[in-house]
Amino acid sequence: xxxxxxxxxxxxxxxxxxxxxxxxxxxxxxxxxxxxxxxxxxxxxxxxxxxxxxxxxxxxxxxxxxxxxxxxxxxxxxxxxxxxxxxxxxxxxxxxxxxxxxxxxxxxxxxxxxxxxxxxxxxxxxxxxxxxxxxxxxxxxxxxxxxxxxxxxxxxxxxxxxxxxxxxxxxxxxxxxxxxxxxxxxxxxxxxxxxxxxxxxxxxxxxxxxxxxxxxxxxxxxxxxxxxxxxxxxxxxxxxxxxxxxxxxxxxxxxxxxxxxxxxxxxxxxxxxxxxxxxxxxxxxxxxxxxxxxxxxxxxxxxxxxxxxxxxxxxxxxxxxxxxxxxxxxxxxxxxxxxxxxxxxxxxxxxxxxxxxxxxxxxxxxxxxxxxxxxxxxxxxxxxxxxxxxxxxxxxxxxxxxxxxxxxxxxxxxxxx
Ligand code: EPU
Numbered sequence: 001x002x003x004x005x006x007x008x009x010x011x012x013x014x015x016x017x018x019x020x021x022x023x024x025x026x027x028x029x030x031x032x033x034x035x036x037x038x039x040x041x042x043x044x045x046x047x048x049x050x051x052x053x054x055x056x057x058x059x060x061x062x063x064x065x066x067x068x069x070x071x072x073x074x075x076x077x078x079x080x081x082x083x084x085x086x087x088x089x090x091x092x093x094x095x096x097x098x099x100x101x102x103x104x105x106x107x108x109x110x111x112x113x114x115x116x117x118x119x120x121x122x123x124x125x126x127x128x129x130x131x132x133x134x135x136x137x138x139x140x141x142x143x144x145x146x147x148x149x150x151x152x153x154x155x156x157x158x159x160x161x162x163x164x165x166x167x168x169x170x171x172x173x174x175x176x177x178x179x180x181x182x183x184x185x186x187x188x189x190x191x192x193x194x195x196x197x198x199x200x201x202x203x204x205x206x207x208x209x210x211x212x213x214x215x216x217x218x219x220x221x222x223x224x225x226x227x228x229x230x231x232x233x234x235x236x237x238x239x240x241x242x243x244x245x246x247x248x249x250x251x252x253x254x255x256x257x258x259x260x261x262x263x264x265x266x267x268x269x270x271x272x273x274x275x276x277x278x279x280x281x282x283x284x285x286x287x288x289x290x291x292x293x294x295x296x297x298x299x300x301x302x303x304x305x306x307x308x309x310x311x312x313x314x315x316x317x318x319x320x321x322x323x324x325x326x327x328x329x330x331x332x333x334x335x336x337x338x339x340x341x342x343x344x345x346x347x348x349x350x351x352x353x354x355x356x357x358x359x360x361x362x363x364x365x366x367x368x369x370x371x372x373x374x375x376x377x378x379x380x381x382x383x384x385x386x387x388x389x390x391x392x393x394x395x396x397x398x399x400x401x402x403x404x405x406x407x408x409x410x411x412x413x414x415x416x417x
Contacts, residue, residue, distance in 0.1 A: 003390045004403065007412035008362060008383035011286075012249035014409045018237045018256045019045040019400045020070065020230040023165070024192035026094035028199045028230060029053040029074065031173050033060065033101040035203045037225035038075045044230060045400035046070065048393065049092045056095065059084045075225075081106040090115035092397065096166050099127050100173035103136055103149055112145040117369035117394070119328035126160055126167040133158045134171075134178050155180030155219055163188040163298035168215070169196050175217040176205040184215040190299040191260045195231045202226040234260040235305045236399060237282065239374050242309040243406075244284040245273055246316060246382040251409060252283040263302040267294050267310070271317060289317040291356055295324035308334045308375035315343050315358040316382070323352045334372025337365035341379045341387065359384065366390040370398045381411060 020043030030053060032039050044050055046069045054064050054072070061078040081102060089095040093116030102109035116122060128138055128147065133156040136149040155178050158171050168188045173196075175182035187193070189211050197210030203226050206218040237256040244251035245268065258265075258277050265282075269275060274287040291314065296304040304327040311334075314321035325331045332347055339345070341363050344355035362385030367373030373395035380387035392415070395402060403415045 002392045002396075003388055003416050004377065004380075004392050005414050005416060006377065006380040006387045006389065008360070008380055008385060008387065010247065010381070010410050010412055012243055012247045012251055012381070012406070012409040012411055015252040015254055016240060016405050016409065017254050018232045018240075019043075021192050021195065021233040022047060022049060022235070022398045023190070024195040024230040025050055026053050026092065027097055027169050027192060027196045028228060029057065029072070030094060030097035030101050031196060031200060032074045033057070033062070033076055033079060034104045034173060034177060035076060035223040035225050037077075038073060039203070039225040040067070040227045041072045041074070042070060042227070042229040044070050044072050045233065047396060047398055047400050049094060049397045052088060052091050053094060055088060056084055056098070059088070079105065081108065084111050086113055089113040092116050093122065093166060096124055096127055097170055097173060099124070099131060099147060100170035103131055103147055103153060104174050104177050107150050107152060108146070108148045110144060110146045112147065117371070118333065119369070120330035126162070126164050127170045130158045130160075130167055130171040131174055134174055134182065153178035155182040155217070158182065158184045160184070160186035162186075165190050165193065168193050172197060172200065172207055172210070172215065172217060175219060176200050176207065177221065177223060178217075178219040180219055182217040182219065184217070185213065187213050187215045188298055189213060191231055191234065191257065199226070199228045202228055232257040235303065235371070237261060238264050238303070238306040239309050239378075239399070240405075241268065241275075241282060241284050242313050242378055243381055243409075245287055245289065245313055246378050248286040249409070250283070250285050252281055254281050256280060256282045258282060262300060264306055267292060267302060268313070271313070289313065291317040291319035291321040293322035296327050298327065304328060304331065305371050307331055308372045309378055311345065311352060311354055312338065312343070312375045312378045314354040315345070315356060317356040319356045321354045321356065323354065325350045325352070333368040334375055337368065337376055338379055340365055341376070341383060343379070361385055362387040364388040364390070367392055367394040370394050374399065381406075
């Protein structure tokens with residue numbers, strides 16, 4: 001079990017480069033399955049979710065070369081359909097993209113399992129519904145669930161009743177080579193959805209409207225490989241911005257997707273953050289924080305993946321704040337360890353009331369999920385004394401070179417096996 005030991009109270013200072021987007025990387029790596037030839041990906045973060053995607057591609061017979069930590073070459077010439085260990089599929093939500101990719105490539109998918117952080121139930125019903133609209137048949141067999149389209153997928157009209165990032169990406173992957181035109185209505189608009197569409201279009205697909213709520217896909221017969229650089233990770237940028245504010249530091253995030261962070265920047269400005277934005281950079285200097293209220297919502301709303309880090313920020317404000325979680329039914333598991341470091345907060349349904357003026361004290365806690373773990377690190381960085389954070393493998397699913405980046409900013413953090 002890996003852990004971090006953090007001596008709190010250091011004001012973090014300096015510049016860090018923001019990594020490529022986790023959620024874009026995992027999607028384009030799996031989407032590469034439906035291309036023929038070689039694709040070279042750039043800007044891929046060195047995180048365990050990416051390593052798991054690489055293992056999945058290798059299980060399916062793809063040749064994957066890691067050129068350097070952020071450049072990965074995928075050749076799909078040897079790809080064959082096959083069962084992937086459930087234990088691997090369960091580690092992340094992105095394994096759900098195999099549904100669209102395997103149906104498109106082989107006309108069958110019996111790897112209908114995914115995992116990811118535990119925020120309550122995270123069903124795949126809307127992914128399956130989308131595949132059915134494209135002509136796939138769903139069956140429950142003695143070995144598990146199965147989707148098949150032996151004659152190939154055809155274009156169709158998909159209307160999502162709720163915004164689903166993964167469902168939208170899966171529908172794009174499945175329809176890129178389907179016969180005819182597909183219209184996705186009620187599509188989610190997150191930046192990595194546009195990034196996946198950009199990648200597939202570079203490979204020869206015809207996908208229009210990604211980033212809006214209606215996406216139109218004209219199926220093409222074949223996709224080729226390409227060179228592709230993933231977009232920057234808005235959640236990593238937001239996380240480090242909270243670390244600057246929590247420690248009274250002065251951090252500049254370079255290569256930051258400033259326009260994607262609109263809702264988050266608006267909130268922290270409202271809370272009194274001293275923030276300066278350039279085209280691709282954000283600098284945050286010491287600031288006196290005032291209380292505020294926010295609700296999470298699909299993009300361009302306030303990102304649910306910055307909810308736990310923002311809760312810690314709000315706990316330092318001079319008064320009480322409110323945070324409403326509207327995307328996931330239960331994103332509050334991180335509160336228990338945070339409370340043992342000093343957080344005072346009450347949950348009523350999906351509403352969190354956070355009491356301000358918190359002084360965190362070092363303690364021994366365990367991460368419960370990726371962003372909750374990042375929030376614990378934030379509390380430990382501004383705490384009085386030493387904290388031990390266990391179960392940091394959750395954090396390393398999504399933050400590349402995390403400890404080294406924090407150390408470069410002056411943090412007193414060490415990783416232990
Ligand atoms: N939903 C359904 N049925 C479905 C799919 C989704 O009911 O078939 C519901 C979910 O239960 C949830 C809502 O729809 O209440 C939205 O879920 P969505 O499908 O948008 O989320 P996701 O694709 O599972 C991605 C990110 C998450 C991020 C969410 C929301 C990836 C690999 N994961 O998950 O990222 O929180 O979108 O923005 O892209 C993270 O990076 O820490 C992370 C959890």
